[in-house]
Amino acid sequence: MLDDIDRLIGGGRHDGEAQLADLEDKVWASIGERHDRTRMGQVRVAAVALALVVGVTNGGFMLLSPRPEPSEMRVFTVSAGLSPLSGLDVRG
Template identity: 65%
Template sequence: MTDDIERLIGAAAPGDAARLAGVEDAVWSRIGERRDRARMGQVRIAAVAIALVVGGANGGLMLMTPRPEPSELRIFTVSAGLSPMASLDVWG
């Protein structure tokens, strides 16, 4: 865009301000767009950081909770090893 501005300024006659009328507005609008994009980038980084902190805290709290005692009904679970195929050492 720098080359475009220099070309427009160089091509304009001293009294010909009509050709350069929209240049300043275009420059300020592009500056505003870049600021908005930078702000959104910061918001995204903050959201990811908060998610990591919340996830880490949640995982830390889950590690501190006591483990439940094994249930008496564990013989009905899939991992009980009571399958007829368990004695044949066949794993699916």
């Protein structure tokens, strides 16, 4: 096991500065990507919360609104069962 570690450490470039040249940029890029993902997650949560609030508010207003009086024209609705075709089980 130690031979593998010694080989990995000793292999490749011997210039430590050349190996670490892009490391800081890669770390900062990784941090930036993580911040962007976190920000997008927060935006998604905010959008879902806003949609939920709008839906609940709209539903609450619909419950509070006065119901319309039954119309005299309801005789002509399909659910009235007064269609001449209702006895024939014909659906339109």
